Amino acid sequence: MGLNPGFHHFRIGQIRATVLYDGWLDHPLDGFLGGPRDEIARFQRDHFLSETRWPMDENCLFVQIGDQNILIDTGLGARRWFGGHGGRLQESMAEAGIDPASVTLVLLTHADTDHAFGLVDAQGRRVFPQARIAVSKLEYEHWVDGIALDGKRPNPEWRSVTMRALAAYREGAIWLQDGDRIVPGLTAIATPGHSPGHFAFRLESEGDILYVLGDAVHHQVIELARPDWPFLWDFDPDLGVRSKRKILAMAAAEGALCHGFHFPWPGLGRLRRDGQGYVWVPRPLTL
Template identity: 35%
Template sequence: MKGYLMLSRRSFALTGAAFGTSAALPAFARAPLGVTLPSFHRVKVGTTEVTALLDGVLALSPDYFSGVDPANMAAILESVGQDSTLETPINTFVVNTESGTYLVDAGLGGAQLFGPGLGNTLANLTAVGITPDQIDGVILTHAHPDHAEGLVDAEGKAVFPNAEIVIHEAEMKFWGDDAILAQAPDSAKGLFESARRTLGAYADRTRQVAESEVFPGLTLKHAPGHTMGHSVLHIASGDQQMMIMGDTLHNIAIHTAVPEAGFGFDTDATLAAQSRRKLLEMAAADGILTAFTHVNFPGFGKFKAKDSGFVYLPADWV
């Protein structure tokens, strides 16, 4: 992870400084100073092992979020020590079961859509001792670039030679629909190009599913709104369970305080909010361990209901 980026609705321009640089060491220092750059973290769910991989960190502007009164937004961010720079990770996950090894989302790969410092999923797979040919399936929560560009290399060829792609049928239908593409604003057409190119590299080994068990103990559940085929992965092993929630939320402070808040890349913000509330209510009621793409690394935690929103309880690093 070399840096982070500031994104706004007006621009994808790089405005963040690199994390890796530091001031000159004081004369008395015996060892170089540096920063902590975590790259992976494992937890067990029954006999299943789930490994979080840090693809990188970018920064979002609060103006990406809609439906929140500005004064309330300021209070929410102040309560958790955040300001107008919302440092936002991109996490991907390896699910290692008795039946196979599966990657949940693939990160940004070599795409420089948001600048440098991202696209570290493949390197972190290597760090945990997994090679691309050992991935049996890539389960996509949805096909936005920060989830799917890592499927292909700079030449557009498949990175995972033995993996099938598993994706909700509504997601494939949406991005492949020429009529929808024709009606899309110019600013969104690049998303269609990205989805078609990355998924096209696996055209002969893509499994489109409705809500169903996709591998033993792994069930893909439809949670539309962020995209029309956005899905979450439910993991069950013995008496333990986890839900990998993808982009169900984009900022833990904002979306727990105001679950109805919209996000700039939502296809249908109202539907996304309905899916968000339903899933968070389920997680809170059943005490389910959750994992998210855009929650502070490693992204594992639980929820409790509070007033009209929720409280997030990050899991200990154990």
């Protein structure tokens, strides 16, 4: 427990968990959220947020379940894109005393740059030498085939770097299916839309529940208040809305703790129903 610059320990029942900070992405607010600009600006003002910039934190998650050391998403890796503030996962792991060689399984919510590039170093070598990856086969194949780029405006390097990162772990890869029980207490939930094979995850131990949202939800205020608004950088925005509403309803119905990859550090909180949407209630860091 306690406050640290790059990591935050907590528990889900008997599951030991650590949020690991990969940094943040410097994005413009405009062009990402599919709602009226004046309403978006009002939401931002009401929550003392910038009306022009959107600093998106990157919160990776490490959990220990039995003899499995599981990392969920790997951050931006060696690439210094989106403002140059990301890619510090390895530094945060060192601060938390976690050896990359101890990781036995890497779960990918999806294979976008800020979630998968940390699989390899600048030379394309595996950062987690003992780990297998678990990812949607559809996600893997769509990136390799280039199809997953259709709905996005990627840097030209995205596909080549993603292919190299995924290929380094192709042998022994686990292909996720909806409802898979990956290890006891950890279940995969298909939430396609942001990418063709996006997955969220549900962890449970001794009645404590955590939903790992990945990129099914990005903005901790606007997308929760208006889950019917599409995220314009989703591969399929309409499908993304359906997946977002599904996972939010599941988490809220169980009163579960949630982990938002791009929510303000450390991305932990609960959902409170508010009309047709939700309000984010951050979990106190001292718990």
